[in-house]
Amino acid sequence: MSLLLQHVLSYSQDKTYQIQPFGDHIPKDRFFALLAKNDGLDVVFAGSSLEREHLYLAVHFPILRGLRGWRIPLVRRNNQDLFKDVHTLDSFKKLIPGQFHTWSDTQVLEANGITVTKGTDYEGLFGMLSKGRFDYFPRSILEVDSDYLNHKNLNIAIEPNIIIHYPTAYYFFVNKNNQVLANDLLAGLEAAHLDGSFNKLFMRYYGEQINKVLDTKRRIIQLQNPLLPKTTPLERSELWIRLDN
Incomplete structure (x- = not known):
């Protein structure tokens, strides 16, 4: 996700954001604890839930396009x-x-x-x-x-x-008080979506798995996900991957 983050923030040309990975093999709860305290961590990539969106500021653009679901x-x-x-x-x-x-x-x-x-x-x-x-x-x-x-x-x-x-949404999360960073992330994601660079990067990493599933023509068992907040942009069909066509 570091490459995507760097690309998205490159659209904020009036700022000089620097991307530095925090570390691997750290529990997600630990990441969020550091994010909440502004303790050396500015962005966390994670799945959406009612609790997380209450405690942190979610950038409402589904980066994995629902693939985890x-x-x-x-x-x-x-x-x-x-x-x-x-x-x-x-x-x-x-x-x-x-x-x-x-x-x-x-x-x-x-x-x-x-x-x-x-x-x-x-x-x-x-x-x-x-x-x-x-x-x-x-x-x-x-x-x-x-x-x-x-x-x-x-x-x-x-x-x-x-x-x-079932619907899932993976977002960038920032500290509840970091509205400027959240705005820049959303603006960059929307710009990358419009110019096609987001989808190009997405397919570079996930296209092989997506095409493999599409080729198998599996029957779909559809479930609901009541854990997703109402803010999830499910109505924007262009942001989500469908594997039934």
Whole structure:
């Protein structure tokens, strides 16, 4: 995201913003704590939620164009036809996903009336799936291939028939009092969108995964996301990726 951030702020030609990554492998809550205190951190990239938008200033331009909300299930290798005959939401709800206990995706699934098996160890979830502790593990299209390759030694496979969708929004967040930076980020994102440079950069990083999903012509299971604030610009269809066409 540093490259996008640098590009977006380059439109503010009257200012001299300098981009410096803060660090890797730091918990997201720690990033937000530093952001709240203005302690060496100015911008955090994260998923939107009612709580985050209450505590911090969100720049309402979905940087991932909703990609995190398009999810392909990992299933057991001997159960790859699990969703072959699942065509309705009611039949989908009869199957049990596994999720990490603190993920917002867990709350989204439960809000749609889906019973979720929760784990407290991320790596352990793959083992739980392999052993049949739950039916499937939904992963975003940005993760599913690498998750499968990293766990090929287990009894898991990528399910070939469906894709699960619910709206998600990943934004740049700034300190609640940093309206100037928020305005510059939004203006830069909108300018990059209009001149085509945002989409060019987006497709450089995510085009391969998007085209791969489009080529498979999966059936969509549509869910709702009540965790998204009403400020989410869902009405601007040009800002979101659709994988059903």
